[in-house]
Amino acid sequence: MSLRAAMPYLARNEGVWEGYYRYYDTNGDKIDEHKSRLICRIKDDQDYHQTNLYRWADGAKDDRDFPASIDGSRLVFSTEIDGWAAAVDLDEHKRTMMLHWTRKNEPGLYLYEMIQLSDDGESRARVWQWFRAGRLSHRTLIDEVRISTDWRSYEGIDPGYGDIRD
Numbered sequence: 001m002s003l004r005a006a007m008p009y010l011a012r013n014e015g016v017w018e019g020y021y022r023y024y025d026t027n028g029d030k031i032d033e034h035k036s037r038l039i040c041r042i043k044d045d046q047d048y049h050q051t052n053l054y055r056w057a058d059g060a061k062d063d064r065d066f067p068a069s070i071d072g073s074r075l076v077f078s079t080e081i082d083g084w085a086a087a088v089d090l091d092e093h094k095r096t097m098m099l100h101w102t103r104k105n106e107p108g109l110y111l112y113e114m115i116q117l118s119d120d121g122e123s124r125a126r127v128w129q130w131f132r133a134g135r136l137s138h139r140t141l142i143d144e145v146r147i148s149t150d151w152r153s154y155e156g157i158d159p160g161y162g163d164i165r166d
Contacts, residue, residue: 002045003070009087014042016154019144041151108133122146
């Protein structure tokens with residue numbers, strides 16, 4: 001099955017994205033912020049693989065890989081996270097995707113994410129809502145721009161902190 005045909009919204013997100021993750025508590029106070037580079041790949045029109053590279057101002061780094069498989073019109077993750085991603089069919093503008101996941105090492109935690117892609121496909125906004133024990137614990141706001149559609153040229157490159165654009 002063609003992943004691009006089954007999930008055209010996901011295909012529009014393929015490429016390399018850079019931006020900022022900003023975390024807020026339930027009072028609206030910022031509790032964290034870091035730069036990001038996400039490499040979103042569709043390989044052989046069958047497999048999805050996303051690599052998230054996070055960089056903090058103090059030099060801290062966190063790199064995470066999220067391979068996924070297709071199940072009908074949903075993308076399914078089963079790594080350090082279990083969850084799914086799917087286009088929101090009710091959005092007649094074809095701009096929205098929703099995700100739900102849990103983290104295997106954090107019982108009682110689940111997240112919902114909403115992604116909006118700009119009409120030109122060059123920027124996107126994302127919101128994570130974190131719930132612990134059934135209650136909202138915090139939110140993450142993510143603003144990103146696409147820096148390349150050629151994810152292959154970013155394979156295996158450690159960007160370091162200074163290589164992620166300001």
